[in-house]
Every structure is written in structure tokens, then in C-alpha cells.
Amino acid sequence: MVVQLGAGLVVAAVGVAALPGSFAGGGTRSWWRRNENMRADAQAAKDAAAQAFYELDSTQRDVRISVETVKAVDSSPIAQRAVGEFDELSRRVDETSGAYIAALDAHDLDATELDTGVAARARRELEQSRQQLLRMKDELEKYHRTLEPLLSRAESQLAQVAPAVERAKQALLAATAALDAVREAGLRADEPARQLAALGPELTLLNEGAGRHGVQETLRRAGEVMRRAETVRGEAEHLPERAREIDRRVVSLRTRMEALETKAGTVEPTLSELRRRFSSECWQDLQRVPQQTAESVKAARVKLDEAATARDGQRWADATAALGTARALLNTSDGAVAAVGERLRQLTEVERDPKAEIDRTRFAVRDAQRLAMAGRSAPDPRHAGPLDAAVGRLDRAVEGLTGRHPDYWHFLRETAGVREAAAQVVQQIREDMGSGH
Structure with missing residues (x-):
């Protein structure tokens, strides 16, 4: 039946029939x-x-x-x-x-x-x-x-960044708190305030972080901010004590100035005694002490007034500088006034017993000579020369003690010079011994 339908159909049928067989x-x-x-x-x-x-x-x-x-x-x-x-x-x-x-x-x-x-x-x-x-x-x-x-x-190092930045910020907070406390106490603290304000830009850079500025730079900046902030805090906290210290120094120097004025009153009588008892060479260099003392006291008073005014204006550096000048003036005047009385004492002692000064000086020279000869048959020329010169200088000073009013002041300066020369030789010998020469 399939074949009768035509060759084409036969082929198709065969193909269809073949498919199941293939699978x-x-x-x-x-x-x-x-x-x-x-x-x-x-x-x-x-x-x-x-x-x-x-x-x-x-x-x-x-x-x-x-x-x-x-x-x-x-x-x-x-x-x-x-x-x-x-x-x-x-x-x-x-x-x-x-x-x-x-x-x-x-x-x-x-x-x-x-x-x-x-x-x-x-x-x-x-x-x-x-x-x-x-x-x-x-x-x-x-x-x-x-x-x-x-x-x-x-x-x-990265682990150090956050703590370092935090320490810097805490230091800034502490400085701010100290500044506020000082201002509440009635002190302006202008300089610490200026220093603290200058740290504002640095804080901004710190807040930008290590990612932008690098770890090393951030650590350096944090340390610098902390150091400067602690300085500001220290200055602010010190201001009340600084004010009290300036007040104390003003009072102390005024008291000292008044005492100096009292001592200065003894200068003229002392000079009068020097003029009466000794030659002019013994006191001529002290003639201007009364005038110089008066001028120094006057200048010191001006400086103390300036210091007090600066303290009231809270200009601490100016107050401190003025106090320093006043103290230097009073020190100089104190020394000059004391020198007049000391001169009279020394001249009185040598006038009464010049032999004691001579013996003291000769002992110093002989002591140096013994050291120079220790372990030697002849002294080192470096030592012998100065010591021989010192002996001659002492002899001339002693010979100068003649006349009704000897120049005792010249004598005392010469004996002091001789002792100094002997002391220098002794020092040189000991240095040579220490170095093995």
C-alpha cells in the first residue's frame, strides 16, 4: 500500500520508519x-x-x-x-x-x-x-x-596617629580652659590668647587626617600642637602667680630702695673721715659715690613706677623688664655705698698694722716658691720669673709706706696683686703636675 502511493511517499515512509530504529x-x-x-x-x-x-x-x-x-x-x-x-x-x-x-x-x-x-x-x-x-x-x-x-x-606608626591627634586636641582644650579661668579672674592674658588662636589652622590640618598629609607629618604636627598648647596652658596658669610675684618684687625693691637711701646717708660722713685721715689717692675714686647713689635711686624709683603701671596694664614682659633694670641700679648703688665703708675699714686696718698685710703676702709668695722647688734643684723659669717679679713688687710696695700720709690704698692694691700673681703660679704648677709635665 505504501509503495502504490508513489516513490516520494515511499521514501518518506522509510525515513519516518527509520527514526525510531535510530534512537x-x-x-x-x-x-x-x-x-x-x-x-x-x-x-x-x-x-x-x-x-x-x-x-x-x-x-x-x-x-x-x-x-x-x-x-x-x-x-x-x-x-x-x-x-x-x-x-x-x-x-x-x-x-x-x-x-x-x-x-x-x-x-x-x-x-x-x-x-x-x-x-x-x-x-x-x-x-x-x-x-x-x-x-x-x-x-x-x-x-x-x-x-x-x-x-x-x-x-x-598608623596606630600612633589617632592617640597623638587626640592628645593634641586634649591639650588645646586644657589650654582653652586655663585661659578662660584666667580671664574669669580678671586677667586679660592677651599673649597666651594670641598663641592659642594661632593654633587654629594647625587643628584644621590635623582634622584633615593622615590620609591627606601623611602619617609622619601628622604625627609631627600633633606633637607640635600639643607642645605649643601645653606652653599656652602653662603660661595661662602661671599668670596669677606671675602677677603676685611682680607685686612682691615691686614691694621688695621699694623697701630695698628706702634702705639704700638710709645707708647712703652714711657715705658723706665716711668720706669725710677718709679725707681727714688718709691721702687723696686713698679716696679720690669714691668722691662721686653720693651723687651716683642719688641718681641711681632716682632712676630705680622711676623704673619701679613703670613696673607698677605695666603690671596694672597686665603688660607682664614690660613689668618684668622694668623690675630688672631697677634691681640692677640698686645693686650697683649698694655696691658703691658698701665700697666706701669697706675702704675705710681696710685702710684703718693697714694703718694700724701694715706688718700683718706684708706677712700675709710674703707667706703666699713663699708657699708658691716652695711648690716651685718641690722635687727640683732649680725652679722652672716659667715659675721663677713671675715669683721673682712678685717679690720685687712687694718690696717696692713696702718701701712706699713712708711719709706722714702714705698711700695705703696703693699699698693694698699692690699686695693683692702680688698674692694674685703667686696664686697663678701655683695654679700653673698644679696643672703641669696633673698633665704629667
Whole structure:
């Protein structure tokens, strides 16, 4: 019946009849299973490569964070080399990742018709990409291990940033509080206030952080801000005591000035006695002491008034400077007044017993001569010369004690000079002995 319908139909019928036989025989079904197995293998290779790519990307991010940490803190040649090595590694990682992405884009494993050869090639190329990705990951991890000493130091320094900045801020708060307390006490504290205001821009830079200015610079700035803020706080806290100290010094110097005026009243009587008892050479250099004392006291009074005015105006530096000048003037006048009385005492003693001064001076010379001869048959010319000159000088001073009014003051200066010359020789001998000469 099928044949009678025509050759075309016969062929078609045969074809239809053959289809069930083909599937039942298993040849086509076996080919389909192999195709699906190749697709599965390629998909597994794709998933494994994707996992390797993810791990490499994660490792690269971790290493980059470490490198950026080192870079932000350490500018040493070793650190710079390490950063350069990472740049080269990153370039190679990018190349490897690019090759993986190219292999991934080259094959559509989800295509309905996937040739076994294409699937096999996709599996092979993706497996190769996975191996390359894993090798790059290993290289990154090895590099990361070599970076650990630099990273440890960098992290240690980074850990110092936040506490250092916080200490600086706390110092600024303490300085501000001290300044406020001083102002509440009625003191202006203009200079500490100016110094504190100057730290405002530095605080702004600190708040911008180490990310912008670098760790070392931030640590340096934090330390500087803290130091300056503590200085401001110390000055502010010291102001009340400084004011009290200036008040005490003003009172003390006024008292001293009044006492000096009282002592100055004894200068003229003392000078009169010097003029009456001794030659003019003994007191001529003291003639202007009364006038100089009066002038110094007057100048000191002016300076004390200036200091008091500056203190009332809270110009602490001006007050301190004026007090220093007043004290120097009073010191000079005190010395001059004391010198007049001391001159009378010395002249009186030598007039009464010049032999005591002569004996004291000769003893000093002989003591130096004995030291110069110790262990020697003849003295060193460097020592003998000055000592012989001292002996001659003493003899001339003694010979000058003649007449009704000898120049006792010249005599005393000469004996003092002789003793000084002997003392210098003794010092020189001892230095030579100490150095082994």
C-alpha cells in the first residue's frame, strides 16, 4: 500500500520508519550524551576558573591595602622598591585576568548546539586560565609575606596617629580652659590668647587626617600642637602667680630702695673721715659715690613706677623688664655705698698694722716658691720669673709706706696683686703636675 502511493511517499515512509530504529539502536543517543558531558566539563572548568579569579581579585585587594599602608607611612628606599614590585605584579595580574576574561568571552557554554570540539577547547583554555590565576595568586601571597616587616612598622606608626591627634586636641582644650579661668579672674592674658588662636589652622590640618598629609607629618604636627598648647596652658596658669610675684618684687625693691637711701646717708660722713685721715689717692675714686647713689635711686624709683603701671596694664614682659633694670641700679648703688665703708675699714686696718698685710703676702709668695722647688734643684723659669717679679713688687710696695700720709690704698692694691700673681703660679704648677709635665 505504501509503495502504490508513489516513490516520494515511499521514501518518506522509510525515513519516518527509520527514526525510531535510530534512537532505539543507541548511536545518536551516545553522541548526545558525550556532548552533554563535554559541556558539563567545560562548565566545571568555567566555575573553577571563576573561583580562582575571585580569589586572585580578593588577594590583590588585600595586598593593595597593605601596600597603600606602607606607602602612606614609609618613604625609605626599601619601601619604595616594595611598592615598585607591587606595581609590576599588578600589571601581570591585570594581564592574567584579561586573558581569563578573553577565554570566558570566547565560548558560549549555554549555546543549544555546542560542538564537542568547542566544549573541549573551552575546558582546556579555561583550565589554563585557572592555573595562571592560581600562580598569580601564589606570587601575590609570597610578595605579601615579604612585605610583612614593612607593614608591621607602618601599622605601628598608623596606630600612633589617632592617640597623638587626640592628645593634641586634649591639650588645646586644657589650654582653652586655663585661659578662660584666667580671664574669669580678671586677667586679660592677651599673649597666651594670641598663641592659642594661632593654633587654629594647625587643628584644621590635623582634622584633615593622615590620609591627606601623611602619617609622619601628622604625627609631627600633633606633637607640635600639643607642645605649643601645653606652653599656652602653662603660661595661662602661671599668670596669677606671675602677677603676685611682680607685686612682691615691686614691694621688695621699694623697701630695698628706702634702705639704700638710709645707708647712703652714711657715705658723706665716711668720706669725710677718709679725707681727714688718709691721702687723696686713698679716696679720690669714691668722691662721686653720693651723687651716683642719688641718681641711681632716682632712676630705680622711676623704673619701679613703670613696673607698677605695666603690671596694672597686665603688660607682664614690660613689668618684668622694668623690675630688672631697677634691681640692677640698686645693686650697683649698694655696691658703691658698701665700697666706701669697706675702704675705710681696710685702710684703718693697714694703718694700724701694715706688718700683718706684708706677712700675709710674703707667706703666699713663699708657699708658691716652695711648690716651685718641690722635687727640683732649680725652679722652672716659667715659675721663677713671675715669683721673682712678685717679690720685687712687694718690696717696692713696702718701701712706699713712708711719709706722714702714705698711700695705703696703693699699698693694698699692690699686695693683692702680688698674692694674685703667686696664686697663678701655683695654679700653673698644679696643672703641669696633673698633665704629667
